[in-house]
Amino acid sequence: MAKPDDIDKLMAQARSSGPLDAVINNASLFAYDDSDTISASEIDRHMAVNVTAPALLIRALNEQMPEGRQGAVINMLDAKLFGINPDYFSYTLSKSACHTLTQIAAQAYAPRLRVNGIAPGIVLPSGGQTEEEFQLSHKRNLLGQGALMKEIVAAMHLLLDTRSITGEVIILDGGAHLQPPARDVAFL
Secondary structure, three states: OOOHHHHHHHHHHHHOOOOOOEEEEOOOOOOOOOOOOOOHHHHHHHHHHHHHHHHHHHHHHHHHOOOOOOEEEEEEOOHHHHOOOOOOHHHHHHHHHHHHHHHHHHHHOOOOEEEEEEEEOOOOOOOOOOHHHHHHHHHOOOOOOOOOHHHHHHHHHHHHHOOOOOOOEEEEOOOHHHOOOOOOHHHO
16 A cells, blocks of 8 residues: 555455445554664555555545545554654654544545544553553553454444544544553553
């Protein structure tokens, strides 16, 4: 998804069976860097996958949307945007840009498209986390648990089915954003 040609091919293939009603931007690059190791090439790589591709997919969905129909977009974000830390620097920067994309695309493409986001907390082990560390990171949340995949899917259904929601982000992290750690959970 890092190349515009890939996006055009994907949309053409998807449209072959009729107009699309929705896009869920879930592809993501998640490579570690920090303030001492960031580089232009790493920032560019993250931006291409985490911002440029979603922006172009949203535009393509809008362009093919038939008159009188309304489509929906869900951008998969990250709960760390609401409890920021400097680990995974380029990733965090790019997901922050995707959050902004969610808001401006909701304005720019209304009323034809509704654009929202879901920001899950830790769903899979981060970095080199062991299973024990992964479970412990969930227990540190205010609710003592993280989001389950079925809860993320339920949030997707809510955003896809509720025609009065646009420009919003649902945070699914067990309350972790209300007591953010100083480091990514991979390092706790």
